[in-house]
Amino acid sequence: MKFCDFVTYDAIQSDLSASDKEGAIRELVDNLVKAGKINGDESDSIVQAILKREELGSTGIGRGIAVPHTKHPSVEQLTGTVGVSQGGVDFQSLDGEPVQLFFLLVSPPDRPGDHLRALENISRQLRDDMFCKFLKAARTAGDIQTLLEEADNNQFVS
């Protein structure tokens, strides 16, 4: 699975304004609503579901990266987006570092395989330091989209 298979480019945000966990998640979910990927009536429910998942253990996996996610019956296919916070967000990450890169995923409850393959792709690409560095330095959604497309073309992972 590639980024283009699940990332909604129109929902990418390069300058998250929130400085807290819920705010950052809400910004990204709202972007998915605006992009038509999530029903607006479900956004609160989805934000709460993601926060509930965070209570089981932060998805801030270190190195300034977090993958907040949830399964939700209101979506028919895996959808996600990417956000960058220039100032960083306190996400109670494993290494205590603030999070700058967010990959948010919402998946249908009956498609665990898609979720697993998305995680596989995200983690494989994020192991590349240059990819992370360039994403954190991105200043526009277009920059981020370009980086994701380059990653899809295997320009970061040998």
Added chain:
Amino acid sequence: MRCDASRDNAVAAFTMSANDRQSCSVTVNNEHGLHMRPASMVATLARTFKSSIEIEKGLTTVDAKSELSILTLGAAVGTVLNLHATGPDACKAISEVAELIGSRFTDEVLRNEKQ
């Protein structure tokens, strides 16, 4: 010397070599595979041991102490993984890590709690 690690049916084919290197294979039993929470649990457990612990899937071998690395395996239910541990506590390490990977983790427990 032999490790008594086969407490779970999923753990099989235990082998022993001379230099404190332990190997075994284990089948992923969690119905959703090694997604983020199981990967985190495995890495957290692996980090409690001094030994180096590797997880092998096909041609890919990753550090079991890294959650991000485990996720790169995309290990779905039914996937057979080979584990290798090298170091002073390799025996205990591979036993406990294999048992965890072969378990169903907490998905079922959590689901039951919701009901």
